[in-house]
Amino acid sequence: MTDASSIDAQAAFSGTREVDPRYRLDDAALDAWMADHVTGYAGPLTVRQFKGGQSNPTYELITPTAAYVLRRKPPGVLLPSAHAVDREYQVISALAAQGFPVAKPHALCLDEGVIGSIFYVMDKVEGRIFWDLKLPGLTPPERRAVYEAQTDTLARLHGFDPVAIGLADYGKAGNYFARQVGRWTKQYRASEIESVAAMDRLIAFLPDSLPQEGPSRIVHGDLRLDNMILAPDRAEVRAVLDWELS
Template sequence: MTQTPPEDAPTDAQSTFSGTREVDPRYALDEASLGVWLTANVEGYAGPLTVRQFKGGQSNPTYELSTPGRTYVLRRKPPGTLLPSAHAVDREFTVISALHAQGYPVAKPWALCTDDGVIGSMFYVMDKVEGRVLWDLKLPGMAPAERRAVYNAQVDTLAALHRFDPAAIGLGDYGKPGNYFERQVGRWTKQYRASEIDPIPAMDRLIDFLPATLPPEGPTRIVHGDFRLDNMILAPDQAQVRAVLDWELSTLGDPLADFSYLLIAWAIPGSLRNGLAGADLKALGIPSVEEVVARYSEKTGAPAPSNLDWLFAYNLFRLAAICQGIAGRVRDGTAASPQAKSMAAQVPALAEGAWSFAKKAGA
């Protein structure tokens, strides 16, 4: 997963997070064992195999597998002791398999391995989709019309996901029905408590406030859980989404959770590469929150959300809990990214941001 970026993220995020590097020794694979498994389980596979690790990603180590005839991507659970229900690569494989069959833009899945004996943890293999991953929301170097087209494609792709009836595409049992926000607040509270290091008063207040003020229940749809620009691969030369990545947090739930998560970018300071607040959106060609809400509502037929302050508080609380989990993995030596320490340090600021929206929502 490629969570919120570090506060001190370099201005050239594109080169920092894009591409591959040598495999971190902590996440080295037994390439001989992997090659045997690929030969047996991936149709058409033929070595020799070259393995590199992607720079982006904080949660599940992700690798590029190159062969003379094809390039694949491998996603694995990190080794070591993990939080309950985290790093669910088997669920990723399930959801992209169902969506790929419907023509939704995801990578072609090849095979899932649940045998820890092959490389040390569960993993799956999918095609590598060629294209652009855009890491800076202000899209430097693009013309205004290009930026608007990218943002419209992003919203349309999320709306397309939320139009699916999960049961109709074989995902009716992919998550529990009902009480989505209640269950999510409970889940992230547990994850936060399991990784807690120093007390953060704003998190304690949110843990009391959010369950007491849950919104009305919405329709049950497929929720990606981390839907944002840098979790998509776009075509090299046009605003076409070729693949949505990183389905680790996906489940069935309220689509407003996904949509409001996308919208928090407009509330994050524009001085950060994942923020737009204060940026001259009109000059950049980037749609306003109101325009994004209107487009999403048009594409899904759903009414515009009336409780964005609560939804923003929830999403920032959730991000704080995710980053606290990364802090726990830094402490335990299992964090997958060199940016993990900086991200872990964001928890207090995210918690304060969440509490500020909670106060607007009536706390």
């Protein structure tokens, strides 16, 4: 058994590898679709799979003049609301139009017949992804700058009015805290092994102690450092990735 603490996360998850046989694409069909739907596309096309731990298989698409990223639903039978790459495409399209740091989206394919599941294509953004969130190798001031860039990006996201940027129908509006408490209470009860008095008191306390609701805003749902691409030479967020839980 491997000790998880001994894994070099930066080395393990950075870069690309050969495509997993379970997630192989029809390269010829993809090439033809790209030619029809991505402005400026010109093959030949080379496809590799990113090593990072996305639940939606993610691929690097390289041509002689450009680099793209493809996100797809995994093939097979899935839960109805899981792996919603079409929702990801919707939100990054709206945010890109506002100048928020996301990869430029190019096209969404809802035809499962092209590669076996729906997918979308966006620009590949060059930069750094920090897989070890302790940021080894950076000085304390450098770490502080990275963490502040992360929080500044989150604050900027929460500054957008979803209605104003075309996301009025993106998710449920209002009652956010109550919905979160209700969802996590159900999750806890479903996995409860034995009664814990402190948890019972907390579950009773929270519904009557919710903060006042504010205006509805977009929630990323998983805004970790390893879901961000930073500039190669400074603490600047170039792109926020993985909007599946937004």
